[in-house]
Amino acid sequence: MHRIDTPTAQKDKFGQGKNGFTNGDPATGRRATDLNSDMWDAVQEEVCTVIEAAGIQLSKGEHTQLHAAIGRLIDEQVKTRLEKNQNGADIPNKPLFLQNVGLGETINLAKNAVPATRRINSKPLSGDITLWASDVGAISADAVGEITDNGTMASANTPGWWRVAVSNSDTVADFPTYPDGSKLYSYGYLFVEKIGEVWFQHYYAHIGANAKRQDWGTVPNTSRPWIVDYNTANKPTANDVQALPIAGGRLNGPLSIGTDNALGGNSIVLGDNDTGFKQNGDGVLDVYSNYTHVFRFIGNLVESMVSLKVNGNSVATGEVQAGNGSSRMTSNGDIFGSVWGNSWLSLWINNNFVADVQLGAGTSVVTWNNAGSWPNTPGYVVTSVWKDYQGENIDGIAYAPLQKRVGNQWYTVQGGTV
Structure with missing residues (x-):
């Protein structure tokens, strides 16, 4: 099929490239649109093709064949289409239809869907509902209560978060307390749990300290003490953990370094269990090596119990x-x-050894032409002899006592006489 395209066709009558026909006007000299065989052949074949497609034989005397053909063709198409008023009842293979439109998974989920007749905590599911934490047994994210002055922490008996705003903690009998008796910071939050017949309370102060307690029963009670947690906001002292402070302190019992202690009492062992120091009485400090007592310190005295090298x-x-x-x-x-x-x-040497030797006062004797024995006295010795040029005999001798000093006393030696 095509639009008229003869030279006398009215160009673009129905839009760009859409030609049309025009009437002739002799008065103005306008020519009517010329028709040709191409145009009429196209019209003929378009109409005849529709009639024949409907299975109708062309009949020259009948002028309703085109209408009949269109109706028949529409009826044939309608037979394969769904009726609107059937609302899907005329779908021949309904499961295949649902699968083709991608509703298989939806249908499977719908099989396990909760029916609208169901209720949640007496609230029907037939429409939109608003649920609270208590409707489903959950703990509310909002505070469920508040503890203030003159109350008790045990009064927080509903599970959930409780706001704690106590200006004077002395008015709350069971407020969390440190081991030294002082109270925790009294502003914070208290978390309450209940599992079966066991309840828990966890207090979190705003400054970081926290405490907890737990007991059996249906509700908390004021008599159950708190356990205060150690953390960076509550660091334990050496006394809290029974340790010695870095500044020094008292150790009740023996000390062992790298081993056990076999010395016992007030002792310190080093490396092996029986080598170290032990206090064995007032002012008495003993040193042991392999359990051998080797030294003792007593006041201003040090004793070695073994050979000292x-x-x-x-x-x-x-x-x-x-x-x-x-x-x-x-x-x-x-x-x-x-x-x-x-x-x-x-003194012994001075009293028993000769300290010095000397000659005592000397004596001179003329021996020439004299008879005698000189010196005939014990301890005396001849010190000199003299003689002149005359005669043959000596003229004289000199002698003196030989003396020794023992201590401070001089003694003349004994003996020497004939």
Whole structure:
């Protein structure tokens, strides 16, 4: 089919590229639109094709065949279409239809859907409903109550969050308390739980400290004490955990470093369990090595219970004593002991050794032409002999006592006589 396209057609009569026909006007000299075989052939075939498509034989004398053909074609199409007034009842394969439109999963979910006759906490599901935490057994995100002055923490007996706004915690008998008796900061939130016949309370102060308690029963009670948690806002003291503070303190019992303690009492062991220090009485400090008592410190006295070896100089600013003080050596080197007659070595040497030797006062004797024996006295010795040039005999001798000094006393030696 096509629009008239002869030279006399009216161009674009029905729009761009849509030509039309025009009447001729002899008065103006306007020509009517010329028709040609192409145009009429197109009209003929368009009409005849519709009639024949409907299965109708062309009949020259009948002028309603086009109408009949259109009706028949429409009826044939309607037979394969759904009737509007059937509302889907005439769908031949309903499951396949639902599958094709993607409703299979929806239908499966609908099988397990809650019917509108169901209720939630007496609220029907036939329309929109508003649920609260209590409707479904949940805990509300909002505070369910408040504790103020002159109340009790135990009064918070409904599960959920309770606001705590206590200006004077002394008016709340069961307010959380530190071990030293002071109260926690009294503004915060209290969380209450109940599981079966067990209830829990958790208090969270705004400054970070928190405490908890738990008991059996249907509701909390004021007699149950609180357990205060340790955290960065509530750091434990050394006393809280029975530890020694870094500044020092009292340790009740033995101390072991790297091992157990076998010394017992007030002792410190190092490395192995029987080597260390032990206090064995008032002012008595003992040193042990493999449970052997090796040293004792008593006031101004240090005792060694075993042999003492000094690798190096041994320096004493006072006396060195042995035999529990029966033998002593002083700073001047003198030694006291029983071997020296319970006296000092210097005195014993002074009293028993010759300290000096001398010749006493001399005597001169003329021996020439004299008979005699000189010196015929014990301890005397000849000190000199003299002679002149005359004769053959000596003229004289000189002699003197040989003396020794013992201590401060001079003695003439004995013996020497004939």
